Amino acid sequence: MATTPTADRARGELIAAATEAPDALSLFDAASTRLRRVVPYDAAVWRATDPITGLMTAPIRVENLSDEGCAVYWGSELLEGDVNRFHDLARARVPVAGLRAATGDLPRRSSLYRQFMQPRGLSDELRAVLRIGGRSWGQISLFRAAGARAFDAADTAVVDSLSIPLARRLRSFAPAPPTAVPGAAPAGPGLLLFDEHGTLISANDDARHHLEQIPASPSTTTALGLPVPAWIHSTALRARAVADGLDRGPARIRMRSSGGLWLVCHASCLRSADGTLGPAAVVIETAAVSEVAPMIIAAYELSTRELEITEQISRGLSTHEIAAFMSISQHTVRDHIKAVFEKVGVSSRGELVAKLFTDHYEPLTRTGTDRHDHHS
Incomplete structure (x- = not known):
């Protein structure tokens, strides 16, 4: 229309x-x-x-x-x-x-x-x-x-x-590297447990630490005194829906801390000995390279073939080795590498690997506060 x-x-x-x-x-x-x-x-x-x-x-x-x-x-x-x-x-x-x-x-x-x-x-x-x-x-x-x-x-x-x-x-916005801010060491995996009604019943200290580093989001105040962001509730509910057969797919999200460090939040439902669904367990932890790479690569609009070659470059293969591995000519490999460099904005293999895989994992000794208050 x-x-x-x-x-x-x-x-x-x-x-x-x-x-x-x-x-x-x-x-x-x-x-x-x-x-x-x-x-x-x-x-x-x-x-x-x-x-x-x-x-x-x-x-x-x-x-x-x-x-x-x-x-x-x-x-x-x-x-x-x-x-x-x-x-x-x-x-x-x-x-x-x-x-x-x-x-x-x-x-x-x-x-x-x-x-x-x-x-x-x-x-x-x-x-x-x-x-x-x-x-x-x-x-x-x-x-x-x-x-x-x-x-x-x-x-x-x-x-x-x-x-x-x-x-x-x-x-x-996905490729932006984190902002290094001086401070404390990163936390380990954070764990939160939600009952069948979606009520938070338990959380470890690492979960509290991770949530303190997250940009302000709509949150629900809990009896534990820990505000739970809406995206955690929805991830926990997805896990319960999948366990109940009402939905499919992973209950998993990637997101960035206030300092830009990539985190992953994933959830699953526990079951008792008789198979009854129990609490939903939500884990928040620093994201591995394999978690974030697909998002970063998608942001640069790399084709399937360009992605394959980029993965081989990240493994340290030479042009000759990539050509042999993929059964294509070295000239074709060079053309694809040139296209990848132009899309990502780099001029060397080292820069490419750093920009796609390394820059997002530089240690942040302390995540700063960069609050984005929502409007209500």
């Missing part, structure tokens, strides 16, 4: 502002300010996602919503089999959909509407996946209050036109 000149102009301004944004949270701020002019809404959530698993990660920007509803929202998304699931939108022809449009204007068919939206005076949600190259780099949820018109095809078209440009910009 064609957009209006006003929408086209606003879209251009939004993309220009997003291109200049220095980080994901700044991008969300700039995009929200401009999008609201052509697609009015009363509340919103902008999220970064792990491009490998599609799960929410940090940072997150929340507008005009309190933090306490996060668990309810993701419970509907992951455990209720609701309509317009992000998992499905990521693979849909159009990665944008309105709740009232999808339910034939019968929103009560949705558990999200009944349990999360209606109690908060919200009548419709337009949600979008920001994707490029087959991967999701972000999600948007726009809400309208009771009494407002439903999101229509024109609203959907505007947001759909932003999916690729915003995803491309989010993807461009």
Whole structure:
């Protein structure tokens, strides 16, 4: 569906502002300010996602919503089999959909509407996946209050036109190396246990340390006095959904600390001797090279063949050895290496390996505080 000149102009301004944004949270701020002019809404959530698993990660920007509803929202998304699931939108022809449009204007068919939206005076949600190259780099949820018109095809078209440009910009942030800040030694694996209701029942000291290094996110206060970010709750819920057979795929996300160090958060459900599902165990730890490399490589838009050659370079193979290993000519190998150097912005093999694999693991003796408060 064609957009209006006003929408086209606003879209251009939004993309220009997003291109200049220095980080994901700044991008969300700039995009929200401009999008609201052509697609009015009363509340919103902008999220970064792990491009490998599609799960929410940090940072997150929340507008005009309190933090306490996060668990309810993701419970509907992951455990209720609701309509317009992000998992499905990521693979849909159009990665944008309105709740009232999808339910034939019968929103009560949705558990999200009944349990999360209606109690908060919200009548419709337009949600979008920001994707490029087959991967999701972000999600948007726009809400309208009771009494407002439903999101229509024109609203959907505007947001759909932003999916690729915003995803491309989010993807461009992945290669940024961490900022070395003097301080304490890194923590070991952090462990958090959640009961069947999603309530935090136990956490070790390393988990507390890791959470102190995470950029500010919508969080739920727990009885342990430890604020639990929404992305931890959603990862734990994904693990329970997978264990219950309601979802599939890994309950795993990669994210960055305030100092830019890559961390991995993964979850699984424990079972008792009789097979009954027990607590969900969530582990946060420093990410291995193998965890982050796919994200960094995707950010540089390397082709499958370029990726294969890059992996051989990282193993220390010469041009002759790579050619023999891949059964191609040395001339072809050199052409691919030249293309890789241009995409990554390096001029030697050593620089390439450092930029793709080494720079992200330089020890950070202390992670600084770089808080990005969300709006509520």
